[in-house]
Amino acid sequence: MRQSMFAGLCFAVLAGSFAPATAQTAAWPDHAVRFIIPLGPGAGVDITARLVADKLAQKWGQPVVVENRPGGDAFVAIQAVIGARDDHVLLFAPASTFTAHPLLHDTLPYNINDLTPIARVTNTLIALGVPTELGVSTVKELAAKIKEQPNKLNYASVTGANDLLFAAFLKTENLQMAKVPYKDPVQAINDLSEGRIHSFVAAYAILRPRIIAGKVKAIVLTNTQHAKALDDIPTAAEAGFKSLELDGLVGVLGPKDMPLAIREKIAADIREVVSDADVSAKLAATGQVVNPGSPKEFQAALDEQRAKVGEIGKILGIQAAQ
Numbered sequence: 298m299r300q301s302m303f304a305g306l307c308f309a310v311l312a313g314s315f316a317p318a319t320a321q322t323a324a325w326p327d328h329a330v331r332f333i334i335p336l337g338p339g340a341g342v343d344i345t346a347r348l349v350a351d352k353l354a355q356k357w358g359q360p361v362v363v364e365n366r367p368g369g370d371a372f373v374a375i376q377a378v379i380g381a382r383d384d385h386v387l388l389f390a391p392a393s394t395f396t397a398h399p400l401l402h403d404t405l406p407y408n409i410n411d412l413t414p415i416a417r418v419t420n421t422l423i424a425l426g427v428p429t430e431l432g433v434s435t436v437k438e439l440a441a442k443i444k445e446q447p448n449k450l451n452y453a454s455v456t457g458a459n460d461l462l463f464a465a466f467l468k469t470e471n472l473q474m475a476k477v478p479y480k481d482p483v484q485a486i487n488d489l490s491e492g493r494i495h496s497f498v499a500a501y502a503i504l505r506p507r508i509i510a511g512k513v514k515a516i517v518l519t520n521t522q523h524a525k526a527l528d529d530i531p532t533a534a535e536a537g538f539k540s541l542e543l544d545g546l547v548g549v550l551g552p553k554d555m556p557l558a559i560r561e562k563i564a565a566d567i568r569e570v571v572s573d574a575d576v577s578a579k580l581a582a583t584g585q586v587v588n589p590g591s592p593k594e595f596q597a598a599l600d601e602q603r604a605k606v607g608e609i610g611k612i613l614g615i616q617a618a619q
Contacts, residue, residue, distance in 0.1 A: 329360040332389040335374035341502035352570040392546040393458035399617040416564035417590030421545030422501040424515035428492040451475040452496040453485035459498040469540040502584035
């Protein structure tokens, strides 16, 4: 009798422990979801977020609103998510906008542990672009030209991991090139296409119109995996310059106390959405490679990128803030 009562009690306790998570997951979302983007309209991640948001809104039966919060080196967007303390307000961003923060700022206005990974979504294709008129077609040719004219050529810098990556590449290869800071990547691309800037590492999507126009040439991709959609452009490793290798990781993050069950639900729904043939084709056209992942997989990818950025910091002699 006691054994029977004990078994019944155990079952009740176990049932009670599972019920809240199941109920919570089923109830989410119970109002509009907001994707906060740290970049302006038209960026690759902005296009991705809007495609995903439209499909998720249909699936969830709730509005999914995309809000652009550019500026402040992504601090504005990050603090908007952390400050909301709402599991319906999520950060949809390239990891490079925040993994480099410890190397770029002496102190940070937020704690990275206040954000938790939800889903890996895509890998943005990141390219090293040069003006067509510069007359180089490979990284090797660019390096040779820089060596011929130390500090005569320049590169655009728009604060972030891509900027640090290129600076580390220059130091590793013992190349001297002048740095020109920009607040707006669009202006940097305008100057690149006119030959006023000689190199710029940026999302292929925003370089693409000038590449099609014949003004800019993409000579290498920083991504670790070869892109079938851009078969004629080698990866950094294929070009023989591993010092230019960094994946354009894009994903969704939420508040630190967000239940794992809800995060896994969102990740599974995003995987379903981006795996749709029509959506994946549209993403490929914007320079995105579909690469969905669970909270655990996204965390692992973030850890890997942070380690890579840490190596870059050591090459440049920068002490991390946190």
